[in-house]
Amino acid sequence: MTTPCILCVAITGSVPTKAANPAVPISITEQVESTHAAFEAGASICHAHVRNDDETPSSDPDKFARLMEGVQKHCPGMIIQFSTGGRSGAGRERGGMLSLRPDMASLSVGSNNFPTRVYENPPELVDWLASEMKTHAVKPEIEAFDLSHIHKAAEMNRDGRIPGQLYVQFVMGVKNAMPVDRETFDFYIQTLNRLAPDAQWCAAGIGPNQIVLNEWAIAAGGHTRA
């Protein structure tokens, strides 16, 4: 495998708080500092969520703008990826910051269960987020929480809703979604290669599973998230 390895850093996520982990960067200044440290250590993609002052997830475009400005200044050449994930807002709010034209944005193309709720990505919203990304030339990172999401991404790639080379992240280890399972991981790669031969992929495991998935991903020629 000769594809260069891309290290993706998810600096904040949408769940952990200072109370749970005092090291979690919450303010934009903290986020930029922490991204800078990861950049120096070799990370090339910054996957970003933003938070309100009370630490709850936010989808405020102003916060995303300030974060992007800080990262661009401190980490020249780093790829910035905004999260459009469902914890930060309802419906189209989730994509309100796409007009800032980050390099990439996460895109869920299906629905699934999360630990205590349904992660809702209705078809109409999926199409709207994809069209916003297309309009603003933002490259989607498909979040594949289940196998059908890979089929759906390939379908949207074929019909032009997601133009260019697909970039898919396999997410494993979220309770009530897909567990960390080696056979499934291999079948994900095989299915993606079959349906979208020029696609690239990375993998994210939740919590302690991240290390396991990183090892599998590096060995199989994918990218990793730290």
Add this chain to the structure above:
Amino acid sequence: MTTPCILCVAITGSVPTKAANPAVPISITEQVESTHAAFEAGASICHAHVRNDDETPSSDPDKFARLMEGVQKHCPGMIIQFSTGGRSGAGRERGGMLSLRPDMASLSVGSNNFPTRVYENPPELVDWLASEMKTHAVKPEIEAFDLSHIHKAAEMNRDGRIPGQLYVQFVMGVKNAMPVDRETFDFYIQTLNRLAPDAQWCAAGIGPNQIVLNEWAIAAGGHTRA
């Protein structure tokens, strides 16, 4: 493969109306007649939805009771399976008829997209439906709309939430969920055999795909739905 082939008939479903297809049985009397014809033709499981007089999906326990009585009278020995699917009601309404103790009931264990909406099966509702089935000795048929649903069913089987031998239906061909795909079908069987070696399975394709899936299922030793 020496497992006897079980033919499952889904007499009404939750979507088609008389306007779309005048042959769709809507009233309980029509449903019993149509089930009887399928029974004479060899069907051994009746998968049942009920409808309101205006043809919209219903979860009225009285209607389910009358249907069960009619089928038991006209089709002695036929297995009756009630649908707890999401079109017929919201939340626990969907399982209000499980105390009638049908032989089986459908059970979705995860969420996914449907053609125009999210098919919502929140974790708390999944657990409640499974516990109702356990209390009333109703055997669940797991509706697997995606790969993680097979993992989830096996997990619930291991920890006793779904006791006994698992019975799983692979559903393919629903727009925005899993398409009809031979490699995925084979991986479904392989995954189920690995995670729950004594499980049985059947397959349902939506619309014209039903025939394709029936052929695959019969050849692979599964049960079929007509």
